[in-house]
Amino acid sequence: TETDKKQEQENHAECEDKPKPCCVCKPEKEERDTCILFNGQDSEKCKEFIEKYKECMKGYGFEVPSAN
């Protein structure tokens, strides 16, 4: 378990150095996913949140593909 802990710490450090896609833009993602949960992915209402999350991710250098 000690090696596990070390690895975890390393992971954390890595996350802070170079953010992972899953560690950033969490509020934007939550807003987007909640909207999709209640309205569906194709709803016009959610376009705004989908775009917001995309933009936020772009700021960290991640390209979110469009829905298909």
Next chain:
Amino acid sequence: MLKLSRSANLRLVQLPAARLSGNGAKLLTQRGFFTVTRLWQSNGKKPLSRVPVGGTPIKDNGKVREGSIEFSTGKAIALFLAVGGALSYFFNREKRRLETQKEAEANRGYGKPSLGGPFHLEDMYGNEFTEKNLLGKFSIIYFGFSNCPDICPDELDKLGLWLNTLSSKYGITLQPLFITCDPARDSPAVLKEYLSDFHPSILGLTGTFDEVKNACKKYRVYFSTPPNVKPGQDYLVDHSIFFYLMDPEGQFVDALGRNYDEKTGVDKIVEHVKSYVPAEQRAKQKEAWYSFLFK
């Protein structure tokens, strides 16, 4: 009524006449009678319409008594209050009961959000897995992926804690499912390897690109995994931020987001499992005939 008024009229006319004596008495009586009869005939409706039901018809002055509450009115008020009070108590109580019931129904997938439905996947042991495998037990579903550079183990660790507390403290066993959003990279073998780091009861599910896409759509998970990826090509995959709680009928109950920690998540699940009413029982307490009143 007609008879009563008529005789009263007659008596009224005859009274002053009887007091008189002498020659003119007969004539006066006849004249008086004649006059009154004519009057009564010309506007005969008035004295009749003024007599209240069960009330005193006419007093000496010929007017209808007014101003005091008749006995029958008192009885009517008492009856009105008793019946009205009882009905309002009954309907208020019923309204509350039906509202709670309706809320439970709404969260069971008859209202918003409506998710779930038929899907066809394969579990990490190579067995077929469809929506029918959800029947008979509560399931908790998570959508994710195992691809190394982007592991988010927090959520699955949390799920493991929930499952442990639920079974040890409350004796509740859920069927935990992990559906991958990245079928190109997550073969059954990869899933098995990946999930071995987490709670042993978590069952990994995968399928073809279209099968996974269909499942994600049914559960309203943002699906943006590109089709036909080349080997070694890097791409981002989305994962759900919710755990989907499904009841033993395979119906959606609730989506638990990031705001549920290892304790509140357990509380929420326990609440749902305890308040679950099986279908046969729900059918029995189906809508009452008067439920249209509350719509």
